[in-house]
Amino acid sequence: MAQAQTTEHVGLARVLGPAHIWALGVGIVLVGEYMGWNFSVGKGGAYAALMACWFAGILYTCVAMIDSEVTSTVAAAGGQYTQAKHIVGPLMAFNVGLYLVFAYTMLEAANAITFGFLIDTVATMSGHEAGSLDQRPFIILAIMFLAWLNYRGVLATLTFNLVITAIAFTAVIVLFLSTSGIFTDSPLRHTELMSGPAAMPYGWLGVLAAMHFGLWYYLGIEGTTQAAEEVRSPARSLPFGTLAGVMTLAIAATLTWYVCSGLMPWEYLGQAGVPLFDAARLSGSTFLMVFLGIGTMFATLASANGCINDASRAWFAMGRDRYLPGWFGAVHPRYRTPYRAIIFLVPIALIFALGAPIDQVITFSILSGLLEYTFMPLNIILFRRKWPLESINRGYEHPFHPLPAYVLLGLCGMTFFAVFLGYGTQLVAMIAFYIVVSLWFHFWRYRFVNRGAQFTMPWPKPRGY
Amino acid sequence: MDLWNYLEYAAWAASFLFGLFIVIDWIRTDSTYSEDFLTSSREGELEALTEEQHHHRG
Amino acid sequence: MAKYVAPVQGKVGQIIDVIVLLIMAIGALYIPLWMGLAGSSKDPQPVENPTWESLGQNPAMVEQWEKLGYSDAASAAELITARFDYSFSITALIVMIVVIVGYYAILLRFSEKEYREVIAEKFGE
Structure with missing residues (x-):
């Protein structure tokens, strides 16, 4: 093709606004309100789940504040990966990049599994013989369609996400309003359902254990930073979109808890597959049931969609720096998307969506997220130490440093303990994997990376070097 | 055979079509442009780049 | 300090690296499953x-x-x-704490070593 193009550059397209950032953040997470959070009720009862919800809310507020400060300054695709590369060092960056890709790809697989389950439920309700539906084509279709959408361009992808996320969020609000007793008699029975031993069935240990799935209320909100290279004004849009996203989720999470715990005994709620859909069913209104069914479907699609977006950006950024084979660092000249990263992650998502049980996939995702949150306090402490406030311009400065960092570190410790109570073996297997991979990177892969060139921010030399 | 069996086939077919589109476009893109051009994106160059692209578009 | 020039990796090398990474990742998820150690019911x-x-x-x-x-x-x-x-054993808890803390310690140590090189090359000695 054109001779001139050999000297030109092709990069990602800067087309997104703050609403897209909100949709990317909330879209990934909102599915957690439709399924998964309620396992925390099973872990410790309804009150424990509410406490876990708020503790996790604090954890994610710290995450969002820290992330907003760093990312409004380090605005590049790859998000936390690029942050780690500039602030902590290459090996940490490689690990963080992998956390991101695994957390999102596993979450995408979990969403596709849930989507298949939901289609099956609808088929059974409409008279199809129970259990005879082949869920696989629907799981594959969800992943292929969203991969295609992502391949074709980021603006359409995230506009689609904005619409379906807004509908899914509205469904939660409508369910709350129509069961709250503002308009009609409320069907909610909190006092009776949470009396006696049902209040705290495992005591305070249950509150700790509930933290494991408490993360599920918000997991993925930190993915907003992946869009840094595609948003029109990152220094303003990223903090705004991320912080608005955390607030939206804290509201949605509390409302979800309130409605569900007022309708279902905790023993049922703690193992339900689609709790909000069950709540709508119990409310007795067909309209609500259909609306929340659609909400569940949209939430799974929005989440998988955002996950493809985020995982591919992280994979792309690592390829671009040669942390991974440089072949992945390509941008589509017409659609301006990291198309090879998108293509490569499709079969990976399919392997896990079709071959692994959902609770394992979710745990893999939560653990990768947790390792990433543990990195963040280290990141911000080093960031403030190497580049004090007056040394570079920040788009956003978070208040009360270093308090949020220590709170976040403490809450991460708590969550590690909670995961240990249920899934200790996975935790160790997972960390063993990251240790092996780190050694592989340090002693082999890193030779392909140019040293000074990977530091791309126009910052002064860090203090102490 | 009821509606859902047909939907299963439709889902297989649609998945295949989306996959086909991606693969064809991928092969076409890779053979049209040079590897250096495709992998020319660099971190931190974006501000200048967006300006530049506006002039060259079309 | 002399500028480090990274070797360019060939196609075959790139493919091998991706396969190695995939085997490790899939292994981390499936090995606990195969060994029947996963999950708590x-x-x-x-x-x-x-x-x-x-x-x-x-x-x-x-x-x-x-x-x-x-x-x-x-x-x-x-x-x-x-x-x-x-219920859990204190030994298992201690093992977990050692593994997690050790992991982050390795990460920070190696990262710091590599980071000094990056800064030295970027900003000159």
């Missing part, structure tokens, strides 16, 4: 002839159970009595 505690009262359910709870499709106490008994086992 609840243990149901069987009760003879359960009634709603003996399961500790009050009238409001019973009403909701019935709406959910559990028409008698026996059908819900397994769900209601199942409990997680949260």
